[in-house]
Structure formats: C-alpha cells, structure tokens
Amino acid sequence: MNLTLYIWRQRDRNARGQMVKYHLSDVSPDMSFLEMLDLLNQKLYESGEEPIAFDHDCREGICGMCSLVINGQPHGPQAATTTCQLHMRKFKDGDTIYIEPFRARAFPVIRDLVVDRSALDRIIQAGGFISAPTGSAVDANSIPVPRDEAETAMDAAECIGCGACVAACKNASAMLFTAAKIGHLKHLPQGQPERRRRVLSMVEQMDAEGFGNCTNYYECEAACPKEISVKFIAEMNRDYLKAALTDPNYGEKKSSSK
Amino acid sequence: MILDGKVPPGPLEDKWTEYRRNMKLVSPANKRKYRIIVVGSGLAGASAAATLGQLGYNVDCFCFQDSPRRAHSIAAQGGINAAKNYQNDGDSVYRLFYDTIKGGDFRAREANVYRLAEISTAIIDQCVALGVPFAREYGGLLANRSFGGAQVSRTFYARGQTGQQLLLGAYSALQRQIAAGQVKMHTRTEMLDLVVVNGQARGIITRNLVTGEIKRHAAAAVILATGGYGTVFYLSTNAAGCNVTAAYRAYKRGALFANPCFTQIHPTCIPVHGEHQSKLTLMSESLRNDGRVWVPKKPGDTRHPNDIPEDERDYYLERKYPSYGNLSPRDIASRAAKEVCDEGRGVGQLGRGVYLDFRDAIKRLGRETIAARYGNLFEMYNRITDEDPYEVPMRIYPASHYTMGGLWVDYSLMSNVPGLFVLGEANFSDHGANRLGASALMQGLADGFFIISDTLGNYLATTKPDPVGTDHAAFDEAETEVRDRLQKLLNVRGKRSPDSFHRALGSIMWEYCGMARNAQGLKKALSEIPAIREEFWRDVRVPGTGEEFNIALEKAGRVADYLEFAELLCHDALTREESCGGHFREEYQDEEGEALRDDENFAHVAAWEYQGVGKTPVLHKEPLVFENVELTKRSYK
Numbered sequence: 001m002n003l004t005l006y007i008w009r010q011r012d013r014n015a016r017g018q019m020v021k022y023h024l025s026d027v028s029p030d031m032s033f034l035e036m037l038d039l040l041n042q043k044l045y046e047s048g049e050e051p052i053a054f055d056h057d058c059r060e061g062i063c064g065m066c067s068l069v070i071n072g073q074p075h076g077p078q079a080a081t082t083t084c085q086l087h088m089r090k091f092k093d094g095d096t097i098y099i100e101p102f103r104a105r106a107f108p109v110i111r112d113l114v115v116d117r118s119a120l121d122r123i124i125q126a127g128g129f130i131s132a133p134t135g136s137a138v139d140a141n142s143i144p145v146p147r148d149e150a151e152t153a154m155d156a157a158e159c160i161g162c163g164a165c166v167a168a169c170k171n172a173s174a175m176l177f178t179a180a181k182i183g184h185l186k187h188l189p190q191g192q193p194e195r196r197r198r199v200l201s202m203v204e205q206m207d208a209e210g211f212g213n214c215t216n217y218y219e220c221e222a223a224c225p226k227e228i229s230v231k232f233i234a235e236m237n238r239d240y241l242k243a244a245l246t247d248p249n250y251g252e253k254k255s256s257s258k
Numbered sequence: 259m260i261l262d263g264k265v266p267p268g269p270l271e272d273k274w275t276e277y278r279r280n281m282k283l284v285s286p287a288n289k290r291k292y293r294i295i296v297v298g299s300g301l302a303g304a305s306a307a308a309t310l311g312q313l314g315y316n317v318d319c320f321c322f323q324d325s326p327r328r329a330h331s332i333a334a335q336g337g338i339n340a341a342k343n344y345q346n347d348g349d350s351v352y353r354l355f356y357d358t359i360k361g362g363d364f365r366a367r368e369a370n371v372y373r374l375a376e377i378s379t380a381i382i383d384q385c386v387a388l389g390v391p392f393a394r395e396y397g398g399l400l401a402n403r404s405f406g407g408a409q410v411s412r413t414f415y416a417r418g419q420t421g422q423q424l425l426l427g428a429y430s431a432l433q434r435q436i437a438a439g440q441v442k443m444h445t446r447t448e449m450l451d452l453v454v455v456n457g458q459a460r461g462i463i464t465r466n467l468v469t470g471e472i473k474r475h476a477a478a479a480v481i482l483a484t485g486g487y488g489t490v491f492y493l494s495t496n497a498a499g500c501n502v503t504a505a506y507r508a509y510k511r512g513a514l515f516a517n518p519c520f521t522q523i524h525p526t527c528i529p530v531h532g533e534h535q536s537k538l539t540l541m542s543e544s545l546r547n548d549g550r551v552w553v554p555k556k557p558g559d560t561r562h563p564n565d566i567p568e569d570e571r572d573y574y575l576e577r578k579y580p581s582y583g584n585l586s587p588r589d590i591a592s593r594a595a596k597e598v599c600d601e602g603r604g605v606g607q608l609g610r611g612v613y614l615d616f617r618d619a620i621k622r623l624g625r626e627t628i629a630a631r632y633g634n635l636f637e638m639y640n641r642i643t644d645e646d647p648y649e650v651p652m653r654i655y656p657a658s659h660y661t662m663g664g665l666w667v668d669y670s671l672m673s674n675v676p677g678l679f680v681l682g683e684a685n686f687s688d689h690g691a692n693r694l695g696a697s698a699l700m701q702g703l704a705d706g707f708f709i710i711s712d713t714l715g716n717y718l719a720t721t722k723p724d725p726v727g728t729d730h731a732a733f734d735e736a737e738t739e740v741r742d743r744l745q746k747l748l749n750v751r752g753k754r755s756p757d758s759f760h761r762a763l764g765s766i767m768w769e770y771c772g773m774a775r776n777a778q779g780l781k782k783a784l785s786e787i788p789a790i791r792e793e794f795w796r797d798v799r800v801p802g803t804g805e806e807f808n809i810a811l812e813k814a815g816r817v818a819d820y821l822e823f824a825e826l827l828c829h830d831a832l833t834r835e836e837s838c839g840g841h842f843r844e845e846y847q848d849e850e851g852e853a854l855r856d857d858e859n860f861a862h863v864a865a866w867e868y869q870g871v872g873k874t875p876v877l878h879k880e881p882l883v884f885e886n887v888e889l890t891k892r893s894y895k
Contacts, residue, residue: 125437137386137387
C-alpha cells in the first residue's frame with residue numbers, strides 16, 4: 001500500500017505545531033497502525049530526520065497508552081478498537097490519512113502526537129478508590145455480590161483511561177471516564193460507604209482540571225475502545241444530585257471530601 | 259561465594275510466622291523519617307508503594323509511562339491463583355505450593371514458594387475489598403476456573419482482563435496514598451542508575467523523559483519492581499517499553515543476577531506474520547480449557563483446517579500427555595508445538611503455527627457459552643488476523659512472555675546489596691525454571707502487599723540507616739556516569755535506528771537461546787552479540803538532544819543495556835548443562851524428547867556477579883535444599 005500522511009509535528013508544549021506531509025510506501029495490510037508509524041520512523045531515521053513521537057506501550061489494546069486522532073476520529077475508524085489494534089487493512093491503497101494528537105485543554109501536547117493526560121490520574125486521586133488499607137480485608141466470599149451487579153461493575157471497570165472520550169467530545173468532557181470509575185465502584189457493596197463523597201469530589205476535580213460538560217451527543221461512547229455505556233453518565237448525574245442534596249458540607253467547604 | 263538465602267529455621271509451614279514473630283518493627287514516628295524509593299508501578303510496585311505509604315513511610319514512586327496504570331501487569335489476561343479451596347476440589351496451601359515448585363521444575367527456593375501459597379488467600383480478600391470485580395456465580399460468590407499445571411480450579415478471574423482489574427485495584431490504592439501525600443509519583447521518569455553508599459543502596463539517578471532533566475534521589479532503601487526482560491527477544495508479548503535497564507544498572511552496581519536463562523516462552527500467542535511486526539499478542543492460556551490443540555498428521559498438509567477429517571488430525575498434547583492434555587504446563591506445550599512444526603506439520607503462511615480449535619467446545623456448550631467465556635479474546639484475535647475463531651480454528655505459536663530469572667534476593671526479598679529490595683518479575687525467587695499460569699499476578703501482589711511491608715521494616719529497624727544527602731560523592735559519580743553515557747549515545751551520529759539493533763539482537767536470541775538451546779548455538783550467540791554491540795556504538799543514530807522529549811535516546815539506552823545483558827543470559831544458558839523448565843538444552847533430553855534435569859550438579863541458583871562489559875561474570879551458587887518435597891521427574895503424562 002502507498003499512503004499520504006499528514007501528521008501533527010510540535011517540538012514541545014510551547015512551540016507552534018503544524019501538519020507535515022509524508023509519503024509512505026510498502027505498507028502491508030497486516031501491519032498495525034502503530035507498526036505503520038514505526039515504518040515511517042525507520043525511514044525518517046534513515047533520511048536523518050527526527051522520528052515522530054507517539055505514545056504506545058502494550059500494543060494489545062489494554063494499557064490505554066496509545067492515542068491519536070485518525071481522520072478526525074480518536075483511535076481511528078474501527079469501532080471498539082484502540083489505535084494499536086487498528087490494522088492497515090482498514091485503509092486502502094492510495095489513501096490520505098490525517099493523524100493528530102488527542103486535543104483538549106486539559107491534555108496539553110508534550111511533543112508531536114504525545115499529550116499529557118495526568119489530569120485523569122488526578123480525578124482518580126480525588127476519590128476513585130475504596131479506602132481499604134492493606135491487611136484489613138475480610139474473607140472474599142463473606143460479602144456476596146449478585147452476579148448482575150458484579151457484571152455491571154465490570155462493564156464500567158473495563159475503562160482503560162485512554163482519554164478518547166475526551167478527544168471525541170466537542171466540549172472535551174471527561175464525563176464518561178469519571179462516570180466509569182464511579183459506576184464501577186457504586187455497583188459493588190464495598191463501594192457504598194464512600195459513594196456520596198466520591199461522586200462529589202471526583203466531579204469537582206474533573207471541573208477543576210478544565211474538562212467541559214456533557215451535552216448528550218454521546219460521541220464519547222462511540223469513540224470508546226471498550227464501549228463503555230453513557231448510561232453510567234446518567235447514573236453519575238443521579239448520584240451527584242442525590243449527594244449534593246444530602247451532603248451537609250456541599251457548597252460550603254468544597255474540598256471536604258478528601 | 260556460597261549464597262545464603264537466610265531462610266528462617268523450623269518447619270516449612272511455620273517459617274513465615276517465625277520470621278514475623280522475630281522481626282523488628284519501626285515505630286510510626288520513625289517511619290515518617292524514612293524516604294523509600296519504589297521503581298515501577300505494576301502490581302508489585304503499586305501495591306508496595308501504596309502499602310508502605312499507608313504505613314507512614316514517605317514513598318517516591320517512579321514509572322516511565324504517563325501513568326502508573328499503564329504498567330504491563332495490566333495485560334495479564336487469564337487469572338490469579340489462590341489456595342482458597344472454594345470449589346472443595348481438594349486444594350490446599352500445600353497443594354498450591356507443591357504445584358508451583360513442581361511447575362518450576364524444582365529450581366525455586368522451597369520457603370519462598372510456600373510463603374507465596376500461604377499469602378495467596380489474603381490477596382484475593384484484599385483485592386475484593388479494593389473493588390476488583392472478579393467473576394461471580396449467580397449466588398454472588400466468587401467463580402473459579404482451572405489453569406495449566408493444576409488439577410484443581412483455583413484461578414480467580416475478571417473476564418479476560420484479570421491483570422487489568424488487579425492493577426487498577428493496586429493503582430487505586432496508590433492513588434489514594436498520592437492524594438494523602440504519602441506517595442509522590444514521578445511519571446515519565448526513568449531510572450538510569452542505582453547509587454550505592456558505603457555498600458548500601460541509598461538512591462537512584464533518574465531522567466525526566468519529558469524535559470531530559472537528570473535528577474538525584476536519596477532514600478533509606480530502594481525497591482525495584484521493574485518487571486522482566488522478555489523483550490530481549492525483541493518480539494514478545496511484553497509491552498514495547500518493557501526493558502532490563504533498572505535491573506541491569508543494579509547488576510552493574512554489584513547486585514547479583516540470578517538464573518537469567520530461565521525465560522518463559524508462552525505456548526498460545528498469535529504467530530508472526532511479517533518482518534515489520536513489533537509485537538506478539540498473547541491469547542490467554544485459559545483458552546486451553548476448552549480449545550483443543552492439533553496439527554495435521556501429514557507434513558505439508560495445506561488443506562483448509564475444516565476440511566481435514568478427524569482421523570487425519572494429531573491432537574498431540576492429548577496424545578502425549580493424557581492426564582493434563584491441553585492443560586500441560588507452558589514450557590511443555592511450547593516445546594511440543596516447536597517439535598511438530600520442526601517436523602513440517604506446522605500451519606499458516608510461515609509454517610510456524612498450530613491450531614487451537616473450539617469446534618468441539620462450541621458443539622458441546624454452544625456458541626453463547628464460549629462467547630461469554632472468551633468473547634473478548636476471540637474479538638482480539640479477529641482484529642489482528644481478520645479470521646473468525648468461531649468458524650476457523652485459531653492459529654497459535656509460542657512467544658517470549660515472562661522471565662523467571664531476575665535479581666537475586668534472599669528470603670526477605672533483599673538483594674546482596676543491603677537496602678536494595680527486588681519485587682515481582684524483577685526478582686528470581688518463586689517460579690524456578692518455569693512459571694505456572696496465573697502465578698505472576700499472585701507473586702507481584704504477595705511481594706508488594708504483604709511481604710515487603712514486613713521485611714523492609716525489619717531491615718530499617720535492624721540497620722537504622724543514617725540520612726544520606728544527594729551531595730554525597732557516590733551521587734556525583736553516578737550522575738556523571740549517566741550523563742556521559744547519554745552524551746556518548748548522542749555523539750555516535752551513525753546511520754541506523756536503535757530499533758534495528760534491537761531487532762538484530764532479538765533474532766539471534768530467538769534462534770540460539772529461545773525454546774531449545776545447545777552449546778554450539780550459544781557459543782555462536784556469544785560471539786555474535788559483541789559484534790552487534792560494537793556496531794551499535796559505531797553506527798547508532800540518536801537525533802536531537804538530551805534536554806528534550808527524545809524517543810530515540812530512550813530506546814537507544816535500553817537497547818544498549820540489552821546488548822550487554824544478552825551475553826549474560828547466553829552465558830548462563832551455556833553454563834547450565836541440564837534441561838529444566840523453560841531452559842531446554844538439546845544435549846540433555848531422554849529418548850522421548852523430555853527434559854533431563856541434573857539434580858546432582860545443578861540443583862542451585864546461579865547468581866552472577868558483574869565484572870565489566872564483555873568480561874565473563876563470576877558465578878556464585880545458592881544450593882537449593884529440598885526438605886519437604888521429593889525431586890521427581892516432572893511428568894504430566
């Protein structure tokens with residue numbers, strides 16, 4: 001396959017970036033999208049240019065490190081697929097492909113296609129956990145969890161934290177990411193004691209990081225490589241409302257939930 | 259030097275209790291005076307950092323990825339073992355211990371393995387408490403599945419993403435400690451050297467991968483949880499970023515490297531398809547619960563698999579190992595696959611593949627049940643190969659997956675360098691010459707949640723390390739070396755990419771030091787590796803500078819370490835003149851092609867001491883004493 005590629009190049013966070021055009025030949029349809037970029041980098045090395053920086057690690061669709069907006073779609077055209085699992089057989093010989101970083105105010109570009117997604121970690125720090133100190137646990141079977149509830153928790157817990165939901169959203173909202181973690185924990189009995197403070201605190205952090213709000217376009221769900229359902233956003237909104245109405249500290253001391 | 263594993267005295271089942279009874283504690287007021295470095299944020303690193311933070315230590319945790327949640331533990335699919343005996347099928351701590359030590363071909367330390375089995379049950383409790391959504395039965399209780407190398411169902415799982423869910427559990431505990439100010443997380447930061455002061459590990463030198471800043475970090479102790487070195491083969495199931503650098507730097511500073519030749523080649527991976535391939539994808543071992551492995555009886559049979567009649571198929575695992583069949587341990591299943599491919603009966607384009615067939619299971623259980631068990635794996639297979647495993651058998655072939663070898667540690671998980679602890683895959687301790695499926699997750703969390711918290715405290719309370727500043731001469735020296743080396747990489751200005759050298763090294767390692775090894779091949783590898791290394795330092799191209807985000811510089815540093823480390827691996831493989839577990843020496847096999855162990859001469863840990871680049875390392879032995887199990891020929895027939 002022969003391809004024309006337009007790729008975002010940017011030296012560092014403060015530099016101006018631009019789309020740069022490359023031609024790449026000898027692309028095999030069996031290559032993954034990242035292997036295609038590896039091949040391009042190999043050619044750049046040979047011609048003395050600097051390789052294109054992009055994030056990747058496990059290359060099997062689970063670590064959430066790879067990103068890229070491909071022809072306007074986060075993780076490219078194939079549904080339920082991360083960029084690393086996208087294969088070139090989904091493209092045609094002679095195609096032009098536009099490759100950009102995930103774009104959001106809360107995801108500043110570090111270099112080329114690499115962005116800083118540490119805001120997502122900070123949302124988790126605000127309450128995306130169960131406070132169960134090591135050594136304090138009771139026997140694992142002492143609290144039965146109905147299978148359907150456990151399955152629903154798992155549906156939400158599959159989130160890989162890639163940030164495609166943010167990149168797909170016209171508001172750059174992190175609602176699906178945040179709701180997935182809240183949904184995972186709220187469907188488990190172990191997650192109940194902190195349920196109210198968790199939702200308040202995580203939503204507050206999400207706002208503080210500069211993510212936008214949800215206006216129900218569901219682009220996030222369409223882009224999500226793990227097909228996390230937007231129903232978790234609805235659940236989060238309900239939980240948030242309930243918590244805000246019943247939390248004695250809400251609106252007074254906002255950081256009370258730490 | 260004869261190495262002492264410092265195993266506590268007494269009966270096997272009392273050793274850990276005995277250790278804990280005698281260990282010294284650090285008071286809460288003193289804990290906060292200690293700074294502890296944890297390198298790596300996978301299961302072992304994240305659980306250690308979270309647990310130590312919770313205890314009150316000041317922890318600095320480092321990972322090279324953009325978030326601790328990316329560590330490669332996340333890719334583990336199948337499950338985690340624990341001797342809960344929830345299925346009432348005859349499991350016990352002793353049986354898990356025995357299966358593990360036998361699975362490791364009697365090349366692990368008895369006491370460590372027993373402790374691992376003992377702690378396994380608490381891990382499941384802890385993970386459930388952290389919200390890990392394990393699979394459950396309709397009654398709400400936990401489900402189990404069986405796994406290779408065991409005759410009981412003791413494996414807990416979360417769909418095909420057990421590693422992900424466990425890591426996210428440990429990660430959430432870590433995030434809680436970060437929020438509490440007990441752990442300071444350093445992402446996109448790579449450890450480039452260990453700092454040893456007066457014989458004790460007292461700090462590290464790091465490079466910030468975004469800015470290039472070189473920084474010194476001092477601490478009372480250093481914990482490495484940096485994973486394995488499976489990417490020495492270039493193509494492996496490991497993440498692209500996995501590397502040996504942190505462990506190798508520690509080795510160069512005096513830590514002993516134990517049993518590097520014990521590498522695991524996993525039997526069920528998607529076969530290689532082309533020269534630009536960067537990664538081999540694992541298909542979980544759990545698939546072997548229902549899938550049947552076969553090849554055509556006739557060599558060179560190019561018919562479509564569905565057109566090959568039953569009596570012309572060779573279900574070779576079921577034929578050779580009737581009692582374990584398709585659930586034979588990994589090393590055995592891998593070698594059996596290689597054997598049938600060597601006979602010309604391999605399938606797929608390159609003839610390096612065997613079928614993993616679900617036809618009978620779909621007939622027996624229905625498509626829906628199979629989809630519920632393995633749906634996500636089938637989808638992944640389909641995405642990569644463009645074939646539908648519900649209709650056509652999967653093609654699989656072995657690939658580098660895990661490394662049992664690692665830095666030598668004693669019973670307390672401390673290396674021979676006082677103050678340097680090594681956890682998880684990075685140490686050598688629990689899996690001997692072969693790891694059983696669903697045991698890596700168990701070990702990572704046992705080390706991080708439950709062992710290091712006790713043994714580190716005992717070390718600190720016993721040695722009471724004085725504060726050391728980063729202005730100590732040892733820091734000056736280490737930092738200078740790090741800077742010089744980075745500059746040296748930048749100065750070569752050759753023509754070839756770091757990756758091209760990694761590929762070249764990988765093909766030598768796979769050819770001569772992969773699934774089957776012999777003296778002649780290993781000697782050939784040992785003569786070719788230094789040649790590649792010299793070529794690397796003459797012709798590698800690292801564009802850009804050290805003061806920026808520079809993927810070429812990162813990669814070049816890791817490849818440079820592999821080009822030295824690979825020699826150590828081959829040297830160990832050459833010296834171990836026996837076949838055991840993942841280390842199969844063709845000279846040592848019986849008439850049926852099964853591995854021949856030599857307990858008289860090789861029932862020891864081979865721990866190597868660095869002598870200089872290209873110089874033969876010095877061998878130290880830790881004799882393996884088996885007081886509780888009889889060393890038998892490992893049979894799965």
